[in-house]
Amino acid sequence: MHEGTTSLLRDGVVLLGAGLVFVLLFRKLGLGATLGYLVAGAVVGPHVLGLVGDAEAKLGIAELGITLLLFLVGLELNPSRLWRMKEEIFGLGLLQVVLCGLAITAIVWVAHFSPTAALALGLPLALSSTAQVLPMLQSSGRMRTPFGERAFSILLFQDLSIVPLITIVAAMSRNPADANAPPGWLLAIYTVLAVGGLIIAGRFLLRPMFRLIGNLGEREMFVFAGLFTVIASAAIMEMLGLSTALGAFIAGVMLADSPYRHELEADVEPFRSILLGLFFLAVGMLLNLQAIADRPLFVIAMALALIATKTAVITGIGMAFKMTWRQAFALGLLLSQGGEFGFVLFAQAQAGYLIAPEAASLFGAIITLSMATTPFLMGVTRRFRAEPIVAGGERAGPQADGANAIIVGYGRFGQTVGQMLLLQGIPVTLIDTDIVMIDIAREFGAKVYYGDGTRLDLLRQAGAADAELICFCMDGDQIEPDTLDGIHSAFPKASIYVRVFDRRALVKLKKTSADFVVREVLESAVKMARLALRGLGVSPADIDRAEDKYRSKDKERLAIQIEAGDLRAARSETAERFPWGNEPR
Numbered sequence: 001m002h003e004g005t006t007s008l009l010r011d012g013v014v015l016l017g018a019g020l021v022f023v024l025l026f027r028k029l030g031l032g033a034t035l036g037y038l039v040a041g042a043v044v045g046p047h048v049l050g051l052v053g054d055a056e057a058k059l060g061i062a063e064l065g066i067t068l069l070l071f072l073v074g075l076e077l078n079p080s081r082l083w084r085m086k087e088e089i090f091g092l093g094l095l096q097v098v099l100c101g102l103a104i105t106a107i108v109w110v111a112h113f114s115p116t117a118a119l120a121l122g123l124p125l126a127l128s129s130t131a132q133v134l135p136m137l138q139s140s141g142r143m144r145t146p147f148g149e150r151a152f153s154i155l156l157f158q159d160l161s162i163v164p165l166i167t168i169v170a171a172m173s174r175n176p177a178d179a180n181a182p183p184g185w186l187l188a189i190y191t192v193l194a195v196g197g198l199i200i201a202g203r204f205l206l207r208p209m210f211r212l213i214g215n216l217g218e219r220e221m222f223v224f225a226g227l228f229t230v231i232a233s234a235a236i237m238e239m240l241g242l243s244t245a246l247g248a249f250i251a252g253v254m255l256a257d258s259p260y261r262h263e264l265e266a267d268v269e270p271f272r273s274i275l276l277g278l279f280f281l282a283v284g285m286l287l288n289l290q291a292i293a294d295r296p297l298f299v300i301a302m303a304l305a306l307i308a309t310k311t312a313v314i315t316g317i318g319m320a321f322k323m324t325w326r327q328a329f330a331l332g333l334l335l336s337q338g339g340e341f342g343f344v345l346f347a348q349a350q351a352g353y354l355i356a357p358e359a360a361s362l363f364g365a366i367i368t369l370s371m372a373t374t375p376f377l378m379g380v381t382r383r384f385r386a387e388p389i390v391a392g393g394e395r396a397g398p399q400a401d402g403a404n405a406i407i408v409g410y411g412r413f414g415q416t417v418g419q420m421l422l423l424q425g426i427p428v429t430l431i432d433t434d435i436v437m438i439d440i441a442r443e444f445g446a447k448v449y450y451g452d453g454t455r456l457d458l459l460r461q462a463g464a465a466d467a468e469l470i471c472f473c474m475d476g477d478q479i480e481p482d483t484l485d486g487i488h489s490a491f492p493k494a495s496i497y498v499r500v501f502d503r504r505a506l507v508k509l510k511k512t513s514a515d516f517v518v519r520e521v522l523e524s525a526v527k528m529a530r531l532a533l534r535g536l537g538v539s540p541a542d543i544d545r546a547e548d549k550y551r552s553k554d555k556e557r558l559a560i561q562i563e564a565g566d567l568r569a570a571r572s573e574t575a576e577r578f579p580w581g582n583e584p585r
Contacts, residue, residue: 032132041284065275067248073159074252093157101126120354124345128335173352202254263451265461288361303369307336338367405469408453414473464491471497488513
């Protein structure tokens with residue numbers, strides 16, 4: 001085997017092994033995966049054990065994880081959701097980034113950095129860690145509460161602000177290699193034209209492409225097409241001298257309102273997770289621990305200043321947006337740390353000769369330390385932050401964001417179920433694999449997403465973790481008992497309803513975790529029999545008795561068959577009680 005290949009495999013084993021050990025350990029301690037990756041990279045990197053080198057090359061590959069992350073952020077920006085949360089996103093989020101950025105810039109400037117260096121360091125520190133905060137909200141059950149929505153709105157605006165912050169850092173660059181770059185006004189024109197071109201390409205090229213792939217039923221091609229979309233958009237932007245992150249973000253926004261959104265999220269997410277983990281490992285390898293060891297008091301003092309400043313500013317902004325002081329303080333503590341995008345911006349500032357490599361390492365350590373304090377701060381202040389319980393009063397409950405119900409299969413059966421739920425004001429997410437049906441549903445104003453709704457990852461992307469109901473309304477026998485049990489284990493809060501084709505399928509699924517299993521033609525057949533009896537002149541009372549007798553005997557026979565797991569089980573035992581025999585359906 002070639003020496004370079006051997007070295008690459010060895011580095012891969014060391015990095016993945018270290019990442020696995022430290023992430024599991026830090027997850028167990030409640031510190032989050034991001035911090036585990038950073039520490040793992042630092043331990044195996046050149047400044048501690050020296051097991052893996054060439055961090056710069058690995059960082060170049062791993063930055064694709066940031067690109068995929070922004071693509072997924074773009075996919076989340078459904079226009080209706082943006083409109084409903086516009087005040088929090090563009091009010092609360094904008095104020096947080098601007099005020100925290102300026103306040104921290106002033107602190108860095110006072111610490112004897114030049115104005116441009118202070119700006120290049122201070123603005124990135126205004127961002128918080130999406131990778132750390134969102135899992136904390138989800139694990140505490142606060143993701144769908146008003147508090148969780150506001151935290152998510154700020155994080156979403158921070159993700160959106162990456163592109164302008166990258167542009168600001170690039171504009172201040174002192175690198176001679178950037179001197180030949182196009183002037184700002186020309187870059188602005190390029191940006192507008194590129195965004196417009198990508199939007200047109202999304203409408204007239206990408207959507208037809210995904211529609212064709214959906215018709216072919218090739219799931220693997222969705223993975224290829226999703227990655228191609230992200231990389232092609234980023235490459236176009238890079239060729240124009242623009243932000244690759246902007247290209248990926250626009251690609252996500254182009255497909256946010258398409259039927260393929262959940263399928264793309266489920267397919268791209270594993271690549272994003274792996275590459276983002278590699279990114280943090282590479283950042284940890286690049287941390288100059290000697291520079292940190294030379295100035296430990298500076299790192300600790302700046303980390304404390306960062307936490308205190310962001311907590312104070314966000315608390316004030318939250319109270320201005322009519323939050324109670326306890327809620328605003330909790331929001332401030334939750335978002336008080338630095339974020340993963342700070343490492344990206346520091347690397348760009350270093351490449352632009354705005355800050356020295358030692359400064360990048362120092363402030364990277366400040367972000368890392370601030371991230372480590374968040375779980376402890378939230379735990380220590382829990383009682384202090386808790387709202388006092390007023391006798392006779394009620395606590396605010398969670399507000400649904402997205403679907404309370406997920407319907408998989410939007411044919412004639414699923415349409416009836418979905419429309420009745422919607423008439424009661426219950427939010428519904430619809431999933432199907434029939435492209436023709438999806439297109440027809442769109443003509444009638446229904447939004448149906450493309451994807452295999454029996455996959456756990458796709459259901460998770462569609463919001464199954466917070467759904468109260470999952471209805472499988474597909475034709476035929478498309479779901480297996482093991483699949484249903486896996487879905488129930490993954491999403492225990494959701495009741496599961498299943499449409500089955502016939503009696504055989506009902507017997508097969510009855511002992512699963514499904515709450516209700518419904519034969520698709522039973523009720524319509526009973527109704528037709530009632531109409532036929534009425535047409536023959538049978539009295540309504542006798543028709544009711546005939547239906548009750550049929551249902552009772554059918555239920556008794558079905559219980560015997562389910563117990564035995566065999567349709568033939570009731571044949572000999574029930575021949576006299578069931579004169580019509582033992583039908584297979």
